[in-house]
Amino acid sequence: MAFKIKREGRRKLRKNKHLPPQEKLIQLALFLATWSSVAALAAVFGELLLGAFPAFTSIDIIDFFTGTVWNPSHPMYPLYGILPLFVGTLMVSFGAALIAIPIGLGCSIWLAELASPRVKAIFKPAIEVLAGIPSVIFGFFALVILSEWIAAVFDPVTKLNALNGAIMLAVMMVPIMVTVAEDAMNAVPRSLREASLALGATKWETIRHVVVPASISGVMAAIVLAFGRAVGETMTVLMATGNATLLHFDMLRSVQTMTAAIAIDFGEVEFGSEHYHVLFLVGLVLFVITFLINFLAVWITKRFKEDY
Amino acid sequence: MTTAIHTDDLHVYFEKNHALKGVTMDIGMNEVTSIIGPSGCGKSTFIRCINRMNDIIPGCSVKGAIMVDGADINDDDVDVVNVRRRIGMVFQKPNPFPKSIYENVAYGPRLHGVTETVDGKVRRRKHTKEELDGIVEHSLRRAALWDEVKDRLDKSGTSLSGGQQQRLCIARTLAVNPEIILFDEPCSALDPIATAKIEDLLVDLKKDYTVVIVTHSMQQAARISDKTAFFYLGDLIEMGDTKQIFERPQKELTEQYITGRMG
Amino acid sequence: MLNRRTTEMMVFTFFRGCAVLVVLALIVLVGYILTGGLERLSIEFLTEMPRRANTQGGILPAIVGTFYLMLIVLAISVPIGVMSAIYLQEYESSSVMGRVFRLAVYNLAGVPSIVYGLLGLGIFVAYLGLGFSLISAGLTLSIMTLPLMITSAREAIAAVPSTVREASYALGATKWQTIWHQVLPYALPGIFTGIILSVSRAAGETAPLMLTGVAMSLQRLPDSFFDSFMALPYHVFYMATQSSDLLATRPIQYATALVLLLLVLGMNLIAIVLRKRYRDKYRW
Numbered sequence: 001m002a003f004k005i006k007r008e009g010r011r012k013l014r015k016n017k018h019l020p021p022q023e024k025l026i027q028l029a030l031f032l033a034t035w036s037s038v039a040a041l042a043a044v045f046g047e048l049l050l051g052a053f054p055a056f057t058s059i060d061i062i063d064f065f066t067g068t069v070w071n072p073s074h075p076m077y078p079l080y081g082i083l084p085l086f087v088g089t090l091m092v093s094f095g096a097a098l099i100a101i102p103i104g105l106g107c108s109i110w111l112a113e114l115a116s117p118r119v120k121a122i123f124k125p126a127i128e129v130l131a132g133i134p135s136v137i138f139g140f141f142a143l144v145i146l147s148e149w150i151a152a153v154f155d156p157v158t159k160l161n162a163l164n165g166a167i168m169l170a171v172m173m174v175p176i177m178v179t180v181a182e183d184a185m186n187a188v189p190r191s192l193r194e195a196s197l198a199l200g201a202t203k204w205e206t207i208r209h210v211v212v213p214a215s216i217s218g219v220m221a222a223i224v225l226a227f228g229r230a231v232g233e234t235m236t237v238l239m240a241t242g243n244a245t246l247l248h249f250d251m252l253r254s255v256q257t258m259t260a261a262i263a264i265d266f267g268e269v270e271f272g273s274e275h276y277h278v279l280f281l282v283g284l285v286l287f288v289i290t291f292l293i294n295f296l297a298v299w300i301t302k303r304f305k306e307d308y
Numbered sequence: 309m310t311t312a313i314h315t316d317d318l319h320v321y322f323e324k325n326h327a328l329k330g331v332t333m334d335i336g337m338n339e340v341t342s343i344i345g346p347s348g349c350g351k352s353t354f355i356r357c358i359n360r361m362n363d364i365i366p367g368c369s370v371k372g373a374i375m376v377d378g379a380d381i382n383d384d385d386v387d388v389v390n391v392r393r394r395i396g397m398v399f400q401k402p403n404p405f406p407k408s409i410y411e412n413v414a415y416g417p418r419l420h421g422v423t424e425t426v427d428g429k430v431r432r433r434k435h436t437k438e439e440l441d442g443i444v445e446h447s448l449r450r451a452a453l454w455d456e457v458k459d460r461l462d463k464s465g466t467s468l469s470g471g472q473q474q475r476l477c478i479a480r481t482l483a484v485n486p487e488i489i490l491f492d493e494p495c496s497a498l499d500p501i502a503t504a505k506i507e508d509l510l511v512d513l514k515k516d517y518t519v520v521i522v523t524h525s526m527q528q529a530a531r532i533s534d535k536t537a538f539f540y541l542g543d544l545i546e547m548g549d550t551k552q553i554f555e556r557p558q559k560e561l562t563e564q565y566i567t568g569r570m571g
Numbered sequence: 572m573l574n575r576r577t578t579e580m581m582v583f584t585f586f587r588g589c590a591v592l593v594v595l596a597l598i599v600l601v602g603y604i605l606t607g608g609l610e611r612l613s614i615e616f617l618t619e620m621p622r623r624a625n626t627q628g629g630i631l632p633a634i635v636g637t638f639y640l641m642l643i644v645l646a647i648s649v650p651i652g653v654m655s656a657i658y659l660q661e662y663e664s665s666s667v668m669g670r671v672f673r674l675a676v677y678n679l680a681g682v683p684s685i686v687y688g689l690l691g692l693g694i695f696v697a698y699l700g701l702g703f704s705l706i707s708a709g710l711t712l713s714i715m716t717l718p719l720m721i722t723s724a725r726e727a728i729a730a731v732p733s734t735v736r737e738a739s740y741a742l743g744a745t746k747w748q749t750i751w752h753q754v755l756p757y758a759l760p761g762i763f764t765g766i767i768l769s770v771s772r773a774a775g776e777t778a779p780l781m782l783t784g785v786a787m788s789l790q791r792l793p794d795s796f797f798d799s800f801m802a803l804p805y806h807v808f809y810m811a812t813q814s815s816d817l818l819a820t821r822p823i824q825y826a827t828a829l830v831l832l833l834l835v836l837g838m839n840l841i842a843i844v845l846r847k848r849y850r851d852k853y854r855w
């Protein structure tokens with residue numbers, strides 16, 4: 001059975017030279033667009049470094065990270081200790097997480113495992129809508145209404161305080177958590193649940209011992225992601241927490257977060273001054289923290305991922 | 309017999325996994341050739357090489373020659389688009405586009421247009437509406453689907469039953485006018501009645517096309533094919549006339565598989 | 572030990588309580604803004620210039636400013652974002668470069684908006700000399716929304732099953748033909764949803780504007796992209812915290828918040844409806 005080489009066959013398969021090189025042009029355009037977006041995003045980090053750089057030479061970096069006083073506007077002896085801001089951020093976001101985690105998890109489990117499709121069709125959009133509300137609206141609500149409620153219940157030192165910010169942030173965290181955690185629970189195959197129920201487990205036992213462990217990576221990632229958002233949130237805390245820069249650990253007193261410090265101080269700072277560069281440094285710290293938190297979420301998702 | 313496809317020492321690797329280990333084989337023109345073997349034996353990998361569908365799988369590399377009509381389809385000056393136009397493929401799960409039945413069949417011809425020679429110049433133009441209607445009707449008739457769908461060509465392809473969807477996919481492939489059609493376990497998702505219709509169709513198609521079918525059903529291979537090839541762990545163990553393979557296999561592995569002692 | 576059934580009932584009641592609480596929070600929040608804002612809301616409020624240091628008149632410049640910002644974001648971040656998404660998903664789906672880019676984009680979606688504000692201040696306002704202007708703020712918001720835009724478009728594209736691509740390739744379609752005729756049409760509703768959500772996010776964003784030059788009060792509309800501008804979210808913040816008489820202007824604060832809320836929620840609802848329709852329509 002000899003195999004004959006035929007010219008005709010080769011011609012029919014050859015690249016068609018009459019077609020314009022559209023494919024390559026389109027690919028090039030897409031490639032350039034991708035690079036420009038990556039360049040733009042790299043610029044965020046680059047600009048933070050550039051803006052913060054002069055601060056490294058003009059102030060003592062150790063003092064910056066360990067200083068307990070943030071008083072950048074002092075005419076003679078400005079003090080740039082980030083600790084009060086850092087602690088303020090932690091108080092508000094951990095407080096928010098403490099409130100949001102149980103509620104968010106309960107809500108996710110209810111939506112993923114218990115709610116009827118009809119009820120779900122109302123609740124899910126409601127939660128999406130909550131996630132879409134601008135932070136300035138939450139801030140406004142905390143400033144005008146929530147703070148009054150808290151004042152009535154707790155008799156706080158200052159009306160605008162860390163608790164006010166934490167509760168409002170918790171309301172913002174829950175929808176982020178629910179979206180991610182519910183997806184993770186929905187991804188658990190039905191067969192696993194059926195296996196557990198068939199062994200005589202109750203629904204709750206099945207959720208606790210099968211569904212939650214199987215979706216734990218997604219649930220943890222949801223918590224971490226929501227926490228990251230809370231750390232980076234600006235307007236809500238700016239309007240809710242009163243912006244006092246003293247270092248303390250009292251949830252019923254006023255605090256200022258890193259984000260709020262940047263937003264407020266830029267209103268009065270002189271362009272290119274020491275204070276200006278220090279604020280970029282605060283921004284850099286904030287960037288690194290939130291980036292690491294996000295990275296942690298990605299890592300958790302990958303590390304504990306179950307393959308079904 | 310004229311050879312339609314000739315492979316020479318064909319190796320395929322997925323990253324480090326050696327999936328095909330030197331397959332040399334001739335596939336005859338206007339015949340139905342079945343490829344059988346246990347799961348993971350490389351039979352799907354083999355036919356996916358013939359129209360270079362493995363190109364789109366990351367980390368896959370192919371070595372060795374695949375000669376079709378005298379040309380190696382992996383040559384540098386070969387356009388993969390032309391390879392796939394001439395060598396069509398029907399997949400395991402029916403995968404009609406989520407468009408109308410008409411659009412499913414017309415998609416391929418629309419992409420390629422009409423190439424014609426006018427006054428010695430090669431020109432490419434779009435199909436006229438009448439030409440497209442003709443191609444769609446002819447392809448659907450050839451795939452034995454026309455009578456079932458002619459009144460609802462504007463309905464979505466995904467609204468058809470599984471067997472009809474698979475015949476729609478065959479019609480879609482025929483519309484591009486290939487010379488060779490590869491079937492990758494086309495009946496594995498279908499019921500016996502739908503399977504019988506596809507099998508009749510395959511036997512009928514060999515008048516005009518070269519048909520290669522991967523199947524996990526030995527009965528199917530025995531019913532429809534002229535030649536049968538048995539793959540095992542990436543090697544071509546034995547190939548021959550279907551009757552001979554099933555009645556007088558030459559290799560022990562083949563016999564074990566056919567008599568059900570393996571796989 | 573409690574009876575297994577009793578435990579179950581208590582736990583489930585707690586879960587239901589959590590869900591109800593979340594929806595209740597939404598209702599209370601929207602309810603307060605709505606009742607507080609309707610009092611002052613009128614056609615004049617939407618179409619007039621502010622007067623007497625914002626204590627009287629309307630908020631037209633803030634509405635127009637936010638509208639312009641949305642336009643800039645649409646013009647810049649939509650084409651670049653969607654093209655990047657196509658490239659990352661279809662051309663670099665498995666390469667190292669693609670993986671690095673996707674990871675970077677995903678992580679940058681979590682960077683605080685105030686940090687993007689610093690970028691805008693450093694690059695657009697100062698370095699490029701665009702000043703405190705509409706264009707500086709618009710560009711900043713565009714970059715801020717890019718990660719969200721790319722991620723949502725990429726997810727929409729990835730949701731198109733690979734069997735559709737395979738079928739198209741097997742008919743001899745080129746890569747771009749497959750993307751254009753098979754992938755994009757079915758990813759389009761998902762991409763639209765992502766666009767609407769991204770733009771609404773940009774419309775409600777305040778912090779970056781504070782660093783790129785939003786104005787407290789203007790008696791006119793911006794006449795070019797290099798002009799200063801007002802914006803709805805900043806107006807809410809400014810009126811609620813710095814205006815001359817905080818209590819007297821409360822109705823204005825509520826009404827401005829209501830306008831912003833309606834704008835953003837309206838876009839969100841469109842996105843939700845669009846996505847639902849699309850999910851019902853295409854099932855492979």
